[in-house]
Amino acid sequence: MSTPGISVLDGKYMVTMDMFPQQSREFNQIYPFFEHLKEGRFTTTKCRECGAEPFPPRVLCPECLSTNLDWIDWPTVGTVVEVTEEVVGVPLGFGKPPLVHALVDLQGKRTFFVRIINCREGELKPGDQVKLAVFDIDPVPQEMGREVVMVPRVFYAFEPVK
Amino acid sequence: MDRNVCVIAGGMSKWGVREGSQRDFFQEAAKACYDDNPLVKPKDIDGLLVASAYTERTSYQTHLAPLVAEYIGVKPKNVCARVELLCASGSSAIILAFAMIKSGQADVVMVTGGEKLYTPQKWEVFYSELASVDHDWDGSQGLGLPPPVFAMVAKQHMKQYGTKKEHLAQVSVKNRRNAVHNPNAQFRKAITMEEAMAARMIVPPLTLFDCCPITDGAAAIILAAEEKAKELTDRPLVYIRGTGQASVNNMSANMPTWTTWEALKIAAKQAYTKSRVEPKDIDVAMTHDCFTISEIIEMEDLGFCEKGEGGPFVADGQTDFGGKVPVNTDGGLLGCGHPFGGTGIRQGIEVMKQLRGDAAQQVPNAAIGLTHNLSGFIAAHTVVIYGREP
Numbered sequence: 001m002s003t004p005g006i007s008v009l010d011g012k013y014m015v016t017m018d019m020f021p022q023q024s025r026e027f028n029q030i031y032p033f034f035e036h037l038k039e040g041r042f043t044t045t046k047c048r049e050c051g052a053e054p055f056p057p058r059v060l061c062p063e064c065l066s067t068n069l070d071w072i073d074w075p076t077v078g079t080v081v082e083v084t085e086e087v088v089g090v091p092l093g094f095g096k097p098p099l100v101h102a103l104v105d106l107q108g109k110r111t112f113f114v115r116i117i118n119c120r121e122g123e124l125k126p127g128d129q130v131k132l133a134v135f136d137i138d139p140v141p142q143e144m145g146r147e148v149v150m151v152p153r154v155f156y157a158f159e160p161v162k
Numbered sequence: 163m164d165r166n167v168c169v170i171a172g173g174m175s176k177w178g179v180r181e182g183s184q185r186d187f188f189q190e191a192a193k194a195c196y197d198d199n200p201l202v203k204p205k206d207i208d209g210l211l212v213a214s215a216y217t218e219r220t221s222y223q224t225h226l227a228p229l230v231a232e233y234i235g236v237k238p239k240n241v242c243a244r245v246e247l248l249c250a251s252g253s254s255a256i257i258l259a260f261a262m263i264k265s266g267q268a269d270v271v272m273v274t275g276g277e278k279l280y281t282p283q284k285w286e287v288f289y290s291e292l293a294s295v296d297h298d299w300d301g302s303q304g305l306g307l308p309p310p311v312f313a314m315v316a317k318q319h320m321k322q323y324g325t326k327k328e329h330l331a332q333v334s335v336k337n338r339r340n341a342v343h344n345p346n347a348q349f350r351k352a353i354t355m356e357e358a359m360a361a362r363m364i365v366p367p368l369t370l371f372d373c374c375p376i377t378d379g380a381a382a383i384i385l386a387a388e389e390k391a392k393e394l395t396d397r398p399l400v401y402i403r404g405t406g407q408a409s410v411n412n413m414s415a416n417m418p419t420w421t422t423w424e425a426l427k428i429a430a431k432q433a434y435t436k437s438r439v440e441p442k443d444i445d446v447a448m449t450h451d452c453f454t455i456s457e458i459i460e461m462e463d464l465g466f467c468e469k470g471e472g473g474p475f476v477a478d479g480q481t482d483f484g485g486k487v488p489v490n491t492d493g494g495l496l497g498c499g500h501p502f503g504g505t506g507i508r509q510g511i512e513v514m515k516q517l518r519g520d521a522a523q524q525v526p527n528a529a530i531g532l533t534h535n536l537s538g539f540i541a542a543h544t545v546v547i548y549g550r551e552p
């Protein structure tokens with residue numbers, strides 16, 4: 001790995017340039033979300049006191065301020081409300097154009113605006129079904145004492161149900 | 163203490179793809195601001211607020227306000243700090259300066275804002291946009307750059323209300339035409355309806371001229387307590403009458419509706435109530451036309467027209483000179499460009515000029531003006547109302 005213009009950074013990891021969140025216990029208290037993703041589960045936190053299901057998952061219920069939260073499974077299949085296809089200006093790290101996004105009704109839980117992968121231009125239409133798609137992303141070289149440990153990571157998009 | 167607050171000077175650097183650094187542009191903006199009102203000297207200024215969103219990412223500089231103070235000859239003694247709310251950083255700083263002066267915590271505050279967004283390699287600014295939305299949950303879906311978000315808004319507004327691509331094009335044609343008269347605007351060439359309709363596709367239905375550009379530049383404005391203002395200007399006084407700023411969600415999954423912007427309605431209601439005016443009283447408005455569809459929805463949610471009528475309202479010329487409420491008379495974001503921290507200040511300067519009566523394209527007898535910004539994933543809205551009377 002080389003970093004032109006800043007040779008002292010050759011081979012260094014920069015959290016300030018990482019497009020994905022930290023997923024280790026040391027750097028993120030909602031790390032179970034990512035553990036669940038690896039099992040193909042899409043989860044969030046549900047408040048034991050008031051029943052609220054906030055998303056993104058968190059450590060404090062924003063409705064009643066309880067910290068008594070349980071992990072619960074949400075649906076992994078949703079219905080497309082509308083589709084966008086970015087043909088110019090796709091950011092680094094998101095593949096060749098078009099970058100497809102869809103507004104997806106996750107069975108009434110929330111309406112997510114998410115990236116759609118494994119999908120050709122013009123393929124997806126309102127009313128179509130899409131399902132959770134989990135993929136590996138770059139691991140983070142994290143210092144643990146004197147060691148540097150590679151922390152594996154995953155992230156999610158949705159894909160058409162064929 | 164509850165004092166009236168006036169705007170007594172304002173100026174901006176040339177905006178666009180600029181040669182120079184962030185600190186160069188802050189100096190240029192300060193110079194333009196001082197030149198606008200030679201009666202105000204740096205020694206009169208007791209507070210400085212600096213609005214900048216990307217200073218850490220594209221200039222590797224935090225603790226920006228004392229740096230800017232040093233460069234523009236100001237030695238603040240009541241406040242010297244940076245304010246950040248991405249695209250609404252400038253108007254947020256104006257709100258805070260207004261509150262400080264109104265409450266007696268400061269007498270004369272300069273608010274300056276701007277960005278150096280073009281980097282030696284262009285990918286970096288686009289990549290940095292991943293920090294502008296919820297980084298972990300929306301940025302990671304590739305939603306840092308806003309065109310897909312506003313394309314989704316436009317598609318749904320078209321479906322629900324029959325808004326047409328021609329309506330979108332009309333907004334860019336008007337704002338580009340207005341920018342021709344603004345020497346500091348990024349784009350100073352008018353475009354035709356045909357050009358707007360045939361432009362390169364970005365994210366359907368949005369084409370090139372539906373989107374504001376990436377911009378370098380800065381702007382500065384000076385606010386003063388009424389008594390000070392009477393000493394420090396010989397021009398007609400322009401007052402800040404009232405403000406509102408609201409947020410009801412941040413992550414996209416928590417957006418209540420995509421085509422009615424609840425936070426805008428709340429911010430507008432607060433500003434109208436505190437200013438003791440109604441939408442029909444607004445003579446001129448600078449609204450956040452980051453995309454053409456934005457200006458159309460803003461006409462509706464600011465109460466200038468009925469919900470769903472934004473497209474026809476624009477097409478009828480109601481937002482042009484001679485219409486109900488001329489909008490973005492200096493070119494807006496689509497014409498002037500959008501260096502995030504500078505935009506709210508640029509809007510305030512144009513409204514100040516309109517109410518003083520010395521705008522490049524004057525709305526006759528403008529007495530009440532409004533500015534509006536949205537920021538982030540349509541996640542916060544900021545409204546400021548100015549008047550010739552307090």
Ligand SMILES: [Zn+2]
Pocket residue numbers: 047048049050051052061062063064065066
């Ligand atoms: Zn709760």
